Amino acid sequence: MTDSEPLIARIPADVDRPDKVVSGLTARQLLILTLTGGVAATIYWTAGKLLPIVVLAAMLLPLVAVGIAVALGRRDGLTLDRYGLAALLHWRSAKELVAAPEGVPVPPRWCRVRGRLPEPLKLPxxxxxxxxxxxxxxxxxxxxxxxxxxxxxxxxxxxxxxxxxxxxxxxxxxxxxxxxxxxxxxxxxxxxxxxxxxxxxxxxxxxxxxxxxxxxxxxxxxxxxxxxxxxxxxxxxxxxxxxxxxxxxxxxxxxxxxxxxxxxxxxxxxxxxxxxxxxxxxxxxxxxxxxxxxxxxxxxxxxxxxxxxxxxx
Structure with a gap:
């Protein structure tokens, strides 16, 4: 390479991308697909002789579709399992935060509070x-x-x-x-x-x-x-x-x-x-x-x- 050649280094956009294990799938995706297949197989072998094939298909197909979507789907740059976990944590977390380093005092027993009390804002x-x-x-x-x-x-x-x-x-x-x-x-x-x-x-x-x-x-x-x-x-x-x-x-x-x-x-x-x-x-x-x-x-x-x-x- 001569001195006038530009210095180019190819860096992937997603440097934190997990390693592919089998068939282009990561360990997380394999684990989700394995669990989904295991649950579907358990339901099939348990209820296969008791329920018609149409009922089994109606039970297993949505389960398999959800497992595949969670394993392979993405939303806003996140995998669906992490996106769902973040949505669950956001839903359970308090939406009103106040500056109260000493904590939010509990109201007296005679005071009826509608909804949740605000939680203290924790800054780093x-x-x-x-x-x-x-x-x-x-x-x-x-x-x-x-x-x-x-x-x-x-x-x-x-x-x-x-x-x-x-x-x-x-x-x-x-x-x-x-x-x-x-x-x-x-x-x-x-x-x-x-x-x-x-x-x-x-x-x-x-x-x-x-x-x-x-x-x-x-x-x-x-x-x-x-x-x-x-x-x-x-x-x-x-x-x-x-x-x-x-x-x-x-x-x-x-x-x-x-x-x-x-x-x-x-x-x-x-x-x-x-x-x-x-x-x-x-x-x-x-x-x-x-x-x-x-x-x-x-x-x-x-x-x-x-x-x-x-x-x-």
Missing amino acids: IRAVRTDGVLELTDGGVAVLVEASTLSFHLRTADEQAALVGAFGRWLNSLDAPLQILVRARRIDLSSQIDAVERHAATLPHPALEEAAREHAAFLAQLNASRDLLTRQVLIVIRDNTPTTGRRRAVRDAGAAVALRRAAEAGRSLAALGLTAHVLDAEGAHQALAECLDPGGDLVSETFAEPITGREER
């Missing part, structure tokens, strides 16, 4: 420290690092290979697991439009001022006619130090380790041409609030880069 984060470190309910800590993006497809083949190699070296250097979250969020360009209009009068040439005002008008039209989205990349770095001994001292030590790993991640990503910084308490609080309420208030950023938009109808 206990508190946000002033330095931006998240204290988790399981005793660990986490740090949020916001990273910028780059245009990979606009690079040459050699540049792409260098980026992939540098990114791979960073992943291989990790000594603890981390999570990379890429999400799209809505933005409002009002602050950027106001900044362009405010600085237009200070430009040294009338042509530049006119171009700036035309650009502000274009942004205003774009902001009013489309639902703009921007891409945000968050890197979650955790430290799961066991909480033995003095709890506060252990949390402080874990926070120092997580912040050190976040600084190392920022230096490694800088070699890729990316800008990464640790979110402070205000930034971490805003990121968590947006994740809990994706359709909430618009994000207004002066340097937000829209990635796509949907036309309003």
Whole structure:
């Protein structure tokens, strides 16, 4: 392969796909089909001499059809057995959750309650420290690092290979697991439009001022006619130090380790041409609030880069 050839690596879309055991079937599918066949055979041999064949067919055919559908069918990317289990758990779970760390008090005996009582909302984060470190309910800590993006497809083949190699070296250097979250969020360009209009009068040439005002008008039209989205990349770095001994001292030590790993991640990503910084308490609080309420208030950023938009109808 020459240096000008693009570096291509085929990665399956479903990297968590289970292994095929027999005839393209997984172990789970074989188990479901075996259980279905065993139940159908037991019913046939038990009631075969007592019931007509038409009645047996009416009993066994739906059973076999349901077993095959559960083993081979999929819904929303999930197998039907897992989808049914998730639906059952959702049906049994409480639909109203309230912020009550101490628990929901039981009403007195004389009070008649219609329906189910709300259950406490259990969040994985206990508190946000002033330095931006998240204290988790399981005793660990986490740090949020916001990273910028780059245009990979606009690079040459050699540049792409260098980026992939540098990114791979960073992943291989990790000594603890981390999570990379890429999400799209809505933005409002009002602050950027106001900044362009405010600085237009200070430009040294009338042509530049006119171009700036035309650009502000274009942004205003774009902001009013489309639902703009921007891409945000968050890197979650955790430290799961066991909480033995003095709890506060252990949390402080874990926070120092997580912040050190976040600084190392920022230096490694800088070699890729990316800008990464640790979110402070205000930034971490805003990121968590947006994740809990994706359709909430618009994000207004002066340097937000829209990635796509949907036309309003």
